Amino acid sequence: MLTSKLEYVREFESGNKLPNFNWIVVRIDGWHFHKFAEAHRFEKPNDARALNLMNACAACMLENFPDILFAYGDSDEYSFIWREKTNFCGRMESQILSQSVSLFTSAYVMKWKEFFPTQDLIYPPAFDGRVICYPKIKLVRDYLNWRQADCHINNQFNTCFWALVKSGKSKSQAQKFLQGTQTAEKNRLLKEFGIDYGDLPAMFRKGSCVYEDKSSAEIDEQKDPKCRNVVIDHSDIIGNEFWNQHSYILSDD
Numbered sequence: 608m609l610t611s612k613l614e615y616v617r618e619f620e621s622g623n624k625l626p627n628f629n630w631i632v633v634r635i636d637g638w639h640f641h642k643f644a645e646a647h648r649f650e651k652p653n654d655a656r657a658l659n660l661m662n663a664c665a666a667c668m669l670e671n672f673p674d675i676l677f678a679y680g681d682s683d684e685y686s687f688i689w690r691e692k693t694n695f696c697g698r699m700e701s702q703i704l705s706q707s708v709s710l711f712t713s714a715y716v717m718k719w720k721e722f723f724p725t726q727d728l729i730y731p732p733a734f735d736g737r738v739i740c741y742p743k744i745k746l747v748r749d750y751l752n753w754r755q756a757d758c759h760i761n762n763q764f765n766t767c768f769w770a771l772v773k774s775g776k777s778k779s780q781a782q783k784f785l786q787g788t789q790t791a792e793k794n795r796l797l798k799e800f801g802i803d804y805g806d807l808p809a810m811f812r813k814g815s816c817v818y819e820d821k822s823s824a825e826i827d828e829q830k831d832p833k834c835r836n837v838v839i840d841h842s843d844i845i846g847n848e849f850w851n852q853h854s855y856i857l858s859d860d
Contacts, residue, residue, distance in 0.1 A: 622699050622700075622701060623699070623700040623701065624697065624698050624699055624700070625698040625699070625700050625703070625738065625740055626698075626740060626742075627698070628691060628692075628742065629691065629740040629741060629742050630688060630689065630690075630691045630740065630741045630742075630743075630744065630746075630747045631688075631689035631691075631693065631698075631703065631738060631739075631740055632686055632687065632688055632689070632738070632739045632740075632741065632747065632750060633686070633687045633689065633703065633704060633707045633736055633737075633738055634684060634685070634686045634687075634736060634737050634739070635684065635685050635686075635687070635707060635708055635711050635734050635735075635736045636683065636684040636734060636735055636736065636737075637682075637683030637684065637732065637733070637734055638733040638734055638735045639733065640683040640732070643730075643732055643733075644657070644683075646729050646730070647723070647726060647728075647729060648726070651765075651769045651772075652762070652765035652766050652768065652769040652811075653762070653765075653766075653808075653810075653811045655808070655810070656722045656723055657683075657722070658681075658682075658810055658811075658815070659722055660715065660718060660719065660721070660722040660723075661680055661683070661685060661715075661815075662680070662815045662817065662839045663714070663718050663721070663722070664685070664711050664714040664715050664718065665678045665680055665685050665687075665711075665815070665817040665839075666817055666837045666839060667710065667711075667714040667718075668685075668687060668707065668710060668711060668714075668817075669817055669818070669819065669835060669837045670834075670835060670837055671710060672687075672689075672695070672706075672707075672710075673835070674689050674690045674693040674695050675687045675688065675689055675690075676688050676689070676690050676818065676819075676856055676857060677751075677816070677817070677818045677856050677857065678816070678817040678818070679751055679754055679755065679814060679815070679816055679817075679844065680814060680815050680817075681754070681755075681757075681758035681761075681762070681813075681814030681815065682758070682761065685711070686750070686751070686754055687707065688747060688751075688857070689703070691744075700738050703738060704736050704737075704738050707736060708734055708735070708736040711734060712731075712732060712733070712734050715732050715734075716728065716731055716732070744857055747857065748850070748857075751844055752844070752845045754814070755813060755814055755843075755844055755845055756845065758812070758813065758814040759812060759813070762807075762811055762812055763790065763793050763794075763804060763812075764785060764793070766793075766797060766802065766804065766807070766811075767781075767785055767788075767793045767796055767797060768781050768782070768785060769781075770796070770797060770800045770802065771784060771785070771796075774800070808841075809841035810841045813841045813842065813843060814841065815839055815840070815841055816839070816840050816841065816842050816844060816849075817837060817838070817839050818837070818838065818853065818856050819835045819836055819837055819838075819856075820836050820837075820838040821836070821855055822852070822853065822855075
């Protein structure tokens with residue numbers, strides 16, 4: 608009786624059901640990650656260990672959430688594309704977001720020693736997230752194009768910035784020096800430091816893609832049919848070549 612009398616408090620709970628026939632994008636981003644990176648002595652401008660840890664966490668997401676079709680990430684952020692017809696958690700935004708962020712964060716902690724075997728985790732990382740709905744696949748593609756273009760712009764700037772800092776300039780001087788510079792100018796600057804931007808690892812320049820590879824998966828009768836052949840690569844996804852070769856990824860069949 609007491610329980611039933613008190614159930615009225617549930618009326619104050621709010622929930623937001625995402626619209627049907629919309630692609631769902633969950634973007635997870637590091638919270639105060641500059642401070643976290645400094646505390647854990649991440650290499651600048653890119654730390655391959657940290658990026659590979661993020662990639663492993665993204666792969667974990669695809670392995671645990673079958674309705675995630677594709678993920679793209681760079682630096683301390685990752686975007687996850689959920690199938691248009693997903694009914695995960697009844698399409699409730701708060702539940703999809705909370706489960707996504709909590710799994711990604713716990714995976715980051717659990718996998719830390721795999722990538723930083725000699726570095727202790729001083730304090731736990733924090734990630735926040737947001738949910739975006741797109742009614743058309745073109746919008747999803749444009750969203751991914753935007754994120755990869757942003758990866759290139761930020762990485763080129765950071766590569767120049769840290770080259771200047773390591774050469775003796777202060778951070779404020781480096782920031783001012785690069786203000787207003789264009790891509791060609793940054794490339795010339797890097798060559799002065801003996802760096803050919805195009806020779807840098809693709810993971811730094813293009814970010815990382817995580818998806819189920821169905822094109823090369825071998826048939827194994829002993830294999831769990833629920834187990835996905837998740838791969839990580841560093842493809843150019845702005846053009847059409849990747850999507851023509853992997854048309855099944857966003858087909859939502």
